[in-house]
Amino acid sequence: MKAIDAWAQPANGCLREKMPEVACLFEKSGSGHLLDQAMSPFETVAHMDEAGVEKLMLAAWCRPEGWVTSNDQIANYTRAYPDRFIGVATVDLSKPVAAVRELERAVLELGCKALRIVPWLWKLAPNHRLYYxxxxxxxxxDIPFCTQVGHTGPLMPSETGRPVPYLDEVALDFPELRIVAGHIGHPWTDEMIGLAWKHDNVFIDTSAYLPRYYPAQLLQFLQSYGSQKVLFGSNFPQLSLSRCMKQVQELGLSPEVEAQFLYENARRIFKLP
Incomplete structure (x- = not known):
């Protein structure tokens, strides 16, 4: 098995301080000890090797109060291990002109392959004018836009994560935009599956959920007409890479579906070498 993990972030030891909303999520997932633990690029690669994860898509984080992990910090990982880490940029959504310039810099100068914005951090749904x-x-x-759908595990309002109407409107306004919606969309999983079927350029990643707990309707979609629409994600370091990969094996997917889910879909959607 080889895998591209579509949703991860560095374990930098400052999550409890800079992202206090996620503390309860980590505690419930059994990874609370990682909130204060810094993990070097070398140590992260060791975890990837143990799990069988070939590439980790590492995202920067920015919130209204300031930067949590900058695009330049992500670039330190991708420069250290260019074959293992793929940078995912973010921006300060509250500064629209500077945000566009920062995105362009992150892609053209730092080599990032996507943009990710988490709506609950900003309390702004993805159809808000600041995103456009x-x-x-x-x-x-020619990069995808990655976002979060579904309820928020962190203790923040969940409304911004509803696929319909918010993400549906974005896909209608920008049919050329490749959208990767992370975290499955629960409890609106059926809405998210409907959007992925409806829009050619809308996809789902499974981050923040152990494979053992994937909803039945998502598994059915993955193994049938949605085999090219679903990407593997872990939300590392919230979830253990090894645990996720072991449970993927337990799903009993066909070799073709498993390859698409774990690797081929991400390679195609993010246009990786």
Whole structure:
């Protein structure tokens, strides 16, 4: 098995301080000890090797109060291990002109392969006007837009994660934009599956859920007409890479579906070498 993990972030030891909302999520997942633990690129690669994860898509984080992990910090990982880490940029959504410029810099100078914005951090659904210049720039740069759907594990309001109407409107306004919606969409999983079927460029990643707990309707979609629409994600370091990969094996997917889910879909959607 080889895998591209579509949703991860560095374990930098400052999550409890800079992202206090996620503390309860980590505790419930049995990974609370990682909130304060810094893991070097070398140590992260060792975890990947143990699990059988070939590439980790590491994302920067910015929130209204300031940067949690900068695009330049992500670039330190991708420069250290260019064959193992793939940078995913973010921006300060509250500064639209500077945000577009930062996205362009992150892609053209730092080599990032996507943009990710988590709506609950900003309390702004993805159809808000502040996102729209970024969607245009994503299309120009030929990169996907990654976002979160479903309820928030962190203790924040969940409304911004509803696939319908918010993400549906974005896909209608920007049919060329490749959208990767992370965290399955629970409890609106059926809505998210409907969007992925409806829109050619809308996809789902399974991050933040252990494979053992994937919803039945998502597994049915993955193993039938949605085999090219679903990507593996872990939300590392919230979930153990080894645990996720072991449980993927237990799903009993056909070799073709498993390869698409774990690797081929991400390679195609993010246009990786």
């Amino acid at each position: 210049p970024l969607y245009v720039k994503c299309i120009e740069l």
